[in-house]
Structure formats: C-alpha cells, structure tokens
Amino acid sequence: MTRTTAHEDPPGPPEGTGPLRIGAYHRPTVGEAEQSWSELVEVIERGNMADLKRHASTEEEYGAWSGPIKEAYGGLEEYIRQVRLGWGKPDGKEKEVPGQEYFRGEWVNDSPQRHRAKCIPNDWPYAVPEDCGHFVVWSISPMLHEGLFQTEDTPFEEDQRKAIYDAVCHDGVRGRTGAPSRVVGQETIKALQSKKEVKTRDTHPPAERQNGHKEEEEDDIHHETIESLAMRAQAWAGREVNAYVEAKWPEDQWETAWFCNPPHLRTVPGLSHFHVLARRKVSDPDNPSDP
Numbered sequence: 516m517t518r519t520t521a522h523e524d525p526p527g528p529p530e531g532t533g534p535l536r537i538g539a540y541h542r543p544t545v546g547e548a549e550q551s552w553s554e555l556v557e558v559i560e561r562g563n564m565a566d567l568k569r570h571a572s573t574e575e576e577y578g579a580w581s582g583p584i585k586e587a588y589g590g591l592e593e594y595i596r597q598v599r600l601g602w603g604k605p606d607g608k609e610k611e612v613p614g615q616e617y618f619r620g621e622w623v624n625d626s627p628q629r630h631r632a633k634c635i636p637n638d639w640p641y642a643v644p645e646d647c648g649h650f651v652v653w654s655i656s657p658m659l660h661e662g663l664f665q666t667e668d669t670p671f672e673e674d675q676r677k678a679i680y681d682a683v684c685h686d687g688v689r690g691r692t693g694a695p696s697r698v699v700g701q702e703t704i705k706a707l708q709s710k711k712e713v714k715t716r717d718t719h720p721p722a723e724r725q726n727g728h729k730e731e732e733e734d735d736i737h738h739e740t741i742e743s744l745a746m747r748a749q750a751w752a753g754r755e756v757n758a759y760v761e762a763k764w765p766e767d768q769w770e771t772a773w774f775c776n777p778p779h780l781r782t783v784p785g786l787s788h789f790h791v792l793a794r795r796k797v798s799d800p801d802n803p804s805d806p
Contacts, residue, residue, distance in 0.1 A: 520648075525540045525599075535584060539580050539638070541576050543573070543643075545645050547642050548644045549642035551644060555772060559691075559773075559774050559792070560697050568642050569640070573639055577639045592786055600635075616660055617656050617660035617663055617755065618654045618657065619631075620754070631654060633653050636650055637650060646795070647792055648792070649790065649791075652756075652791060653787070654787045655787075658788075659752065663754075664680045669751070670747065675712055675714070683748050685703075686702035686777060687702075687780065689772070690753050691772050691773070692770065692771045692773075757773075764793050768795060769796060770794060771793040773789055773791045774789060775790075
C-alpha cells in the first residue's frame with residue numbers, strides 16, 4: 516500500500532490569467548522531487564532552511580512570472596495580500612483587537628475568527644515527494660510576538676523572558692506533528708549562550724516537585740542544560756502554531772513538519788506566515804511505504 520498524495524493545486528489554471536498570468540502556479544511532477552520525507556524532516560528540525568530546495572523548473576518559471584508581478588503590484592507582498600489572500604490593503608485596525616496581538620491556534624476551520632488566518636497550497640512549492648503537500652498559513656497577526664512570553668503560565672523567569680524570546684525570534688520556530696519531534700534549535704542555543712542574563716536553572720526531579728518536598732540535596736538537583744532551555748523555548752514560542760497544525764491536520768491521519776522563519780529570513784517579511792509540509796499516514800501498518 517502506498518501513501519495517497521497530499522499535494523493540492525491552488526484554484527484556477529496553472530498558467531494563470533491575463534498578460535500578467537494572475538494566479539499562476541507550478542504543478543510539480545513526480546520526477547521533480549529532490550528530497551525524501553526523512554531528509555525534509557531533518558532539515559526542518561535542525562533549522563537548516565537553506566537546504567530546502569525548489570526544482571530548477573520551478574525556479575525558472577517563478578523567475579519569469581514574478582518580475583512583471585512585482586512591478587505591477589509594487590512587490591510580491593501586495594500581490595499575495597490582494598490576490599491570493601483577498602485582504603486588500605492594510606489599514607492597521609486588525610492589530611488593535613484586544614487579546615489577539617499574536618496568532619492563535621484556534622483560528623482554524625469553523626472558528627468564528629478563522630478569517631484572521633488562511634491556509635493555501637504554496638504556488639511555488641519545494642521539490643517534495645509526490646505524497647507530500649506544501650502549504651502556507653498566512654496570518655493577520657504575527658506568529659512570533661513578545662506576548663507569547665508574557666502570559667501568566669509562561670514557564671520562564673520574568674527577568675529572562677525577553678532575552679529568551681529574542682533568541683527564539685532570531686532563530687524562528689518549527690515543529691513536527693503526528694510523530695516524535697527532535698527540534699534542535701542550534702541558532703536558539705547560540706543566541707541563548709550570548710545572553711548574559713539567561714542562566715540555566717536548577718530543578719527537582721518531577722516526583723519531588725509533585726510531592727511538594729522543599730529540602731534540597733545536591734545529588735537530587737537537576738541542572739538544566741542550555742540545550743534543554745532552547746528546546747523548551749522553541750516549544751513554548753511555537754505552541755499556537757503547533758495547535759493550529761494539529762487541528763488542521765489531525766495526528767491520527769497526518770504527519771507534518773512545519774516552520775516559521777525568523778523575520779530577517781522571510782521572502783515576504785510584511786506578511787506573517789509559516790510553512791507546513793504534510794503527508795497522510797499509511798493506513799496499513801503491515802505494509803508501510805518508504806520514508
């Protein structure tokens with residue numbers, strides 16, 4: 516049994532319409548896949564986003580199409596905002612909604628506020644396997660925001676929160692659903708190491724914490740590593756994105772690898788968005804396909 520395809524074409528003809536080819540997109544073929552699912556997952560988990568590739572034919576077609584589009588719309592951002600998302604020109608009002616300063620995982624499917632986020636197939640997808648879909652989720656509110664680290668349940672010391680947030684923001688966030696995640700966050704680690712106000716903390720083993728024991732023995736203290744702190748910071752900063760992905764692609768049916776680039780690496784920096792690579796799980800566990 517093989518996996519069913521997860522690829523979805525955007526609406527309309529791939530060649531687009533009119534002289535500018537409005538709405539054009541690349542429809543990948545089987546032979547264009549350059550990386551296996553396991554390779555894609557490893558790239559995303561380690562944060563080596565430069566290793567994610569488009570096929571040469573996709574790059575060539577995109578280059579020929581994007582030049583006139585950028586000139587006509589004053590940039591790719593305005594084209595995406597007006598044509599692909601139908602959001603029109605920004606008026607600043609959306610940012611003033613109380614309690615919604617950052618993206619929320621509940622903005623999916625039948626949510627009353629689902630208009631604040633839109634999930635569409637990538638017009639110019641990476642060279643992914645045939646059974647993998649490449650989607651982009653666009654949001655009116657940012658995915659990365661200091662407010663994520665200012666909630667009452669934020670699990671970091673108050674005087675360290677801004678430094679930890681800055682480290683994650685420099686790296687971007689990423690994760691995986693439907694399978695164990697091994698997000699490394701190397702850039703988060705490096706950034707945390709440069710923050711003098713960030714100190715790893717001492718923690719009791721879970722059993723002692725639950726029992727309320729306060730007496731400390733040196734042998735019973737767990738010293739958190741900078742790597743552990745980075746993993747916790749990544750998970751906390753990406754919790755809303757992860758919740759959206761789990762709701763959109765249920766874990767009993769899908770496995771995904773998702774990422775949100777840091778602001779300085781985004782090709783469309785003025786529109787907050789994250790990428791999702793998704794493939795359906797094999798329904799017959801005795802006859803799985805290749806990874």
